[in-house]
Amino acid sequence: QALYYTARLRLPRDFTRAQIKQRINEVLDEVEIRYRRKHLVRNLSGGERKRVSIALELLANPSVFFLDEPTSGLDPGLERKMMLLLRKLTDKGHTIVLVTHATSNIFLCDFVCFLAPGGHLAFYGTPSQAQAYFGTNDFAEIYNRLETATNNKHAPEKIAENFKRSPYYQRYVQEPLNRELAEDHHEATLDTQPETPLRGYAARHPADRNVLETNLLISRPKRGRPWKQFSLLSRRYLRLLLHDGGNFLLLLLQAPIIGLILFYLAGSGTFDSTSITYCPLRANPLDTSGPVVSIDCKRVVDLLNSPVASLYVQKEGLTKQQALENAIAPDSGANAQTLLFIMAFAGVLFGCLNGIRAIVRENAIYRRERLVNLGIIPYMFSKILVLGILCFLQSAVLIYLVNLKTPLRGGIFLPILAEIYITLVLTTLAGLMLGLAISALAPNADRAMSFVPIVLIPQVIFSGIIFKLESPILQVLGALFPVRWAMAGLGSSVGLHGDKLGVDDFAYQGTHYTSLNPATAVPGATMHLLIVWGALVLTIAVLMVAIGLFLKRKDVRA
Template sequence: AELLADPSLFFLDEPTSGLDPGLEKKMMYTLRRLADSGRTVVLVTHATANIMQCDHVAFLAAGCLVYFGPPAEALTFFNVNGGDFADIYTKIEGRGDPHNPIVQRDLQAEYQAWQAAHPGGQIAPSLAELWELKYRASSSYQSYVAGRLGQGPPVATAQRAIAPQRQHRVSPLRQFGILARRFFDLTLHDRRNLLILLLQAPIIALLLLLVARSDALTGAQAIDLIQRGEAKKVLFMLATVSVWFGIINAAREITKELPIFQRERLVNLRIGPYLISKIVVLSALIVVQTLVLLGIVALNVHLPVDTGVLLPPLVEIFVTLLLTAMTGMALGLVISAAADSSDRAISIVPLALIPQILFAGLIFTIEGLATPLSWLTISRWSMDALGMSVDLNRLCNLSNTDSSGSIPPGCSPGFLDVDPAFTHSPAALLGRWAALLLYSLICVALTAWLLRRRERQI
């Protein structure tokens, strides 16, 4: 959130608390780089292992400023010879009675000055009070405190008009870069979840190879193929699995970081760059999944070589599956934006997947009221496009070796043997691709609207 606002001042309270030594060092060096880039970083810490990364340190004890200046000079000021800043803590805590070895060695003059200012004092001063007296009389105080206060601009009075401050806004492009890099790093470092997502494609592809015939999409004998039914099963699985990839990849990505999103909205986070960063990173994952799925399936299931509408069939199938998965991803983002928790989002996923199976046109005949409902499913448009690329209608014209001369299942005599859904034409294929893109845009717009509604909860 702080980096998205791109402030000139950071004030951090115990940023290294609870970190192991390695992460503490990494944090301090990160803050050092922020300071080197022109920002001011102020932090409260009790960890001193990497304190030398600071330009100045301030030691406070019992409400007293006992030192402010460069870290190296602090060791000299407190007469610490071992170079361990932790030894300073032992010197500034406790009472400063005259028998205290620290007073006798380092603070005799300050103790006498305190006695002169408090004649008849019954209670010994604290060591912090004596160190403060010593610091105020030192050259470090004159150089790093008094001198700087004297050179600073006059403090504005209550009567003086306060100039309005210009709110610094980070460009959408910079926000996108920060968010995309962060989301990519989080995805990459969540190795267990990433491995599960990446293994889905090869596992499902290998299972499909066990049941799919190698000539399901080609073949020469219609009766051997059981006609279009065998081919439609393979295409149905490819379409449904692609929808699954997209939805499951995105279903948790917003809801799991909803508190972070709400906080970052307070520092001018734009919804557009936030959504685009999700889409870009998830799309890269989808490209890998689609390539693996189609590549493994193509090893055994032969693809036709001359049935493409605009491009080679393999390329058209890849484009269709990629658009299908990305549309599923957009639907998954809607689910994630609408759900209040990751568990609830996952429980909604089956409700989004079941209609993709019912209305794809393979298991049940789509007619009556089911026809307009099928237009709302991703699998319907994906199946149509895949059927065009492999020219499913062509299978009804294959030679029939059945001795009875019966019509192969899935085809009918005359003009009824051609399914209009698989019309082999550029306009029809581009129309299905356009439908998938439009579906994606509607889902993205709905996601943005749901995220904007979340502002009421901030």
């Protein structure tokens, strides 16, 4: 599958599935690993993984390979097998340039190049000529001689100058350069068509023209259509998630586990009107020490709308609206606020953990594919689509379990479940973007995970629930965190009163007994909820741009 999806990305669009399968079989045979084609890459040995990496590059039939330490970490037997494989690929027409410090099989190479400290050319020629030039049969001794040059800062330049005076420099460096320059000048006078390396080579070697045309067809894939790349990458990432069964199961179980805990701990009437707004009403409203006969705020509203209300309001020196606000007991809805806060924080947590390793674990694959034809936008949105669906499911499961134990009540202009779901989904998606941004920025998975507490703890601090955000600076800082907006939306939908819960004025604005005439509160509460949703959408968009920029930074620069 790894080879198949890479082939779909790299090979020309007109390649059929049969042709792709044939090409995969060819490269598997070339690297002698066809017998392991059905195994997971993570279950392969180190040498086999290196062969898979070579097979991925062979799919596009490149004319030149650049390999960095292809035999590192291999035992002597596997090292020799790898070098023999590279030799075989060279004999088939590929040019392979490799960096290595393992010299036991160096005679399989056509040419060797030694660099002195600072990148100065110390030698270029055949392995046997290197032994003759340095006067030793031990290649390790050549390394020692070059390393001692670091004791004298002018020694590397002197080594390079000595090589320039040798016949090997004239034969392998100077003469080919002079010949190339002369041929290029001659062709420029005959043909105004721009020169390319392959075209120039074909002009000088007509017998190889057919081979070169085939290589040109395969090794220069056009950048695939974004939609095709997006579809292909989405399917590939979904398969990767499903194959990583343990991690995928943990992601799936997040919402059910948290939801079941809340199901067990939440009270059955947490979102009832008498829990959200608790209005102790006495038999005689003018008698503040009498027994409480009702806690329903509707009784207070009916009373304030009756002729008797004028006596009560006159005695207290209040307006009817102020009397309604005063009638609501402090800490009304505290349990609901706690439950909503856990849901909001869980949403950010779910999203962040979903995306925290999605990109960083593919750093090597991403960089390799970007060098060929991978687009940033299709790659980014393939992660967002697959993990976004997971966020939708997690939000639904969490709300379902909470609503099963303590039915959600309220709503401003939509059914309460719809409002809560929209707010929680946007919150979870914002958390996902936060996780993906960290994953795109971090150099490795361990560093990415170390960012989790740094970005999640401030979500609690600036939510406006634990600490009241009164100063303008704190208000601005709080606006940067999704949990802050999530609480503003969730609390407004169920009708929490911020002044009774010790939070700032911006936090909640609902229609639940905020006015003697609920209809007058609807426009303001509706606008408040729409602002909350807009802020969460803006957060998602900004983080999405950040993800793209962080991915762009990963591009290998020449």
